[in-house]
Amino acid sequence: MTKAELRKTANARRKTLSQEEVAVYSQEMLHHFSSLDLSDVNTIHIFLPIAEKKEPDTFLFIDWLYLHHPHIKIIVPRADFDSALMTNYVYRGKDGLVKNLYNILEPGQGELHNGGIDIVIIPMLAFDKKGYRVGYGKGFYDRFLQKINTRKIGLCMFEPVEIITDVNEHDVRLDLCITPDRIYTF
Numbered sequence: 001m002t003k004a005e006l007r008k009t010a011n012a013r014r015k016t017l018s019q020e021e022v023a024v025y026s027q028e029m030l031h032h033f034s035s036l037d038l039s040d041v042n043t044i045h046i047f048l049p050i051a052e053k054k055e056p057d058t059f060l061f062i063d064w065l066y067l068h069h070p071h072i073k074i075i076v077p078r079a080d081f082d083s084a085l086m087t088n089y090v091y092r093g094k095d096g097l098v099k100n101l102y103n104i105l106e107p108g109q110g111e112l113h114n115g116g117i118d119i120v121i122i123p124m125l126a127f128d129k130k131g132y133r134v135g136y137g138k139g140f141y142d143r144f145l146q147k148i149n150t151r152k153i154g155l156c157m158f159e160p161v162e163i164i165t166d167v168n169e170h171d172v173r174l175d176l177c178i179t180p181d182r183i184y185t186f
């Protein structure tokens with residue numbers, strides 16, 4: 001299937017989820033994530049959820065990381081929709097967050113992070129069995145990931161499709177994808 005088809009289907013499927021289902025699926029994904037070895041990890045970049053779009057609740061991940069790996073630095077993005085580029089900030093708690101025009105919670109101000117990132121946790125609508133992903137179609141993560149060397153972990157509400165047929169040279173493959181059901185490695 002094409003990215004446009006997958007985007008449409010996944011958006012529609014997400015709309016049918018209740019907030020309770022989103023909470024359960026997020027918890028299940030966190031359970032899989034918690035089985036990963038994070039002993040060498042110092043920095044994790046993680047998106048903050050668009051609740052209105054039924055994205056996984058990554059605040060659960062952040063709370064879990066604070067509790068179990070307090071030394072890990074959490075980095076969150078701010079998206080510039082004119083350039084399709086993200087700038088990255090050290091996460092300092094919910095207080096400093098503001099909602100942008102797309103309902104994405106973002107750090108209003110704070111400390112920019114330009115250093116290394118060991119893991120990037122990536123939002124997506126769909127993925128395939130080769131580890132390619134589909135997002136909302138603005139290419140934010142493709143642009144970001146091509147610049148850095150990191151472990152790329154996707155979170156997806158649904159199981160993979162067989163193959164995305166219109167992958168292009170910008171598309172960056174995931175190393176791993178977590179669904180409510182299991183972990184896929186590529």
Ligand SMILES: Nc1nc2c(c(=O)[nH]1)N(C=O)[C@@H](CNc1ccc(C(=O)N[C@@H](CCC(=O)O)C(=O)O)cc1)CN2
Nearest residue numbers: 047048049050055079102104123135136138139140141
């Ligand atoms: N939580 C989260 N943060 C993220 C992403 C994401 O997927 N999830 N992104 C991942 O790249 C970037 C933001 N990308 C986005 C792209 C489109 C829309 C959006 O609401 N689009 C409208 C159409 C608007 C239009 O085309 O003008 C829509 O889908 O209804 C939101 C976020 C960076 N931050």
Ligand SMILES: Nc1ncnc2c1ncn2[C@@H]1O[C@H](COP(=O)(O)OP(=O)(O)OP(=O)(O)O)[C@@H](O)[C@H]1O
Nearest residue numbers: 003133134135136137138139140141142143146170
């Ligand atoms: N590194 C890049 N440089 C220039 N253009 C890019 C780059 N990465 C992606 N693009 C362009 O951005 C557009 C969106 O790409 P794509 O459809 O793969 O988005 P997506 O991965 O679904 O979105 P997102 O990353 O925002 O979740 C495409 O036109 C693509 O060619």
